[in-house]
Amino acid sequence: MRQVRELMRLHREAGLGMRATARLAGIAESTMRDMVKRFESAGLTWPVAAELSNAELEHKLYGLAGRKPGQRKLPEPDWAMVHRELKRKYVTLQTLWEEYIEAHPKGYRYSRFCDLYRGWEGRLPVTMRQTHQAGDKVFVDYAGDKQPVVVDRLTGETREAHIFVAVMGASSLSFACATWSETLADWTDAHVRAFAAFGGAPRLLVPDNAKVAVIKACLYDPQVNRSYADLARHYGAACLPTRPRRPRDKAKVEACVGIVERWLFGRLRNVIFYSLAELNAAIALLIARLNDERVLRHFGQTRRQLFEALDAPLLTPLPAEPYVFAEWRARRVGIDYHVEVEHHFYSVPHRFARKPVEARLTARTVEIFLNGERIAAHMRGSGNGRHTTVPDHMASAHRRYADWTLEKILAESARIGPCAQLLCEKILEDRPHPEQGFRSCKGILGLEKRFGAARLEAAAQRALEIGSRNFPSLKSILEKGLEGQPLSPAPGDHQPIEHGNIRGSSYYH
16 A cells, blocks of 8 residues: 555544545545554554555564465566576477476466566666657668478579568568678678669668677777768768677567568468579568558558658658669789789789778679779789789880780881891690790890891891891890801801721611
């Protein structure tokens, strides 16, 4: 009775009788007499001490609530264990009560067991009820269970697909799709599909602290993955990761994941899919039924109706082009002003040699950034160890060398003379690839400035005659002045040597 203090004040201080006090309080006179009798039997005096609370005063007068005098004490369950077990999958209060009553046959009945647990749970820390504004947040996560997909019609070998789930905060409109993995590429692609299904983007994306979303989890300043931040920026949104180890921060998507799992997996358990596209088509049909046909009990409307009324008008319009997934790589420019990315070399302006840069990779392009400024862009090449070079990136001396082609080399050598041209042709033919002879030919033609065209032509003729078709031999001929000297007689011009110790060819007949 919360009126004990007031009734005793009226009875003791105001001097009202039992009947008058009971009439003012709206209780029976016998109840008033019983209260005064209990007050005196408890050894209490008026006025009651101020430090004695109402609950303590009631306890002194009436004892523990809910237990009759002389009632036997029933075995009390371990409520902390019950609460902990309920967090496990598929565990219910009915299951835990059956285990309890099996151990204590004369224990609490099921209804009392549930009442006592709810009372114990009510003393736990209060959970804030979240109110989501229209068009404000989208909660995203992957389902814990996976959907097996048959990918081989001949062997029946299966591969598991991961189920991505997104749900609008205000309307609970849900989206789900299957991906082969939970990597950054599949994670961002699932977001792009979700925004396309919603027809717009929210103001905030609320993921958990998975590595694809958050590089370093922190209560106050989490470090968001750069590619994920680019995705959010592309759609005019921002990332708001939940607090570490606080699943209640995204209770909306946690509940939606459970709904989607029961809604999808139960209906698809006996269906065999032969591709990810088939699975996603089936998921899209079932999610459409969930959003368009199921009426939410508390609102009397479907998720789709709530979405059209609340979220849709406030979503940010989609950009003209969907987000293209990109990855970032930290690199350093080489001394040859090229950056190695995925076993291919891409040029940057030569003044940035040895600088630390960042490479942004998409499926088709490679962009190089220095201090946030793009300094080069290329079409993505295959990882074959080759170079992609823009002529404007080269130093002027290097650019002059790069201008040399097969046709230019032959034209320059023909200007000097036919022997020089033939020598260059032979050098290019001897190499497995013509470009491998460019440097040797360029060096030979460069000797014209030092020795003149006439001497170079004569040296080329001598080099052809002796079979020395390379730059060092030609340079040696010119430096030693051998281009004008006659060749030594060929071995066939010598007369046979006659000597007694030489048998000769007749000996072998």
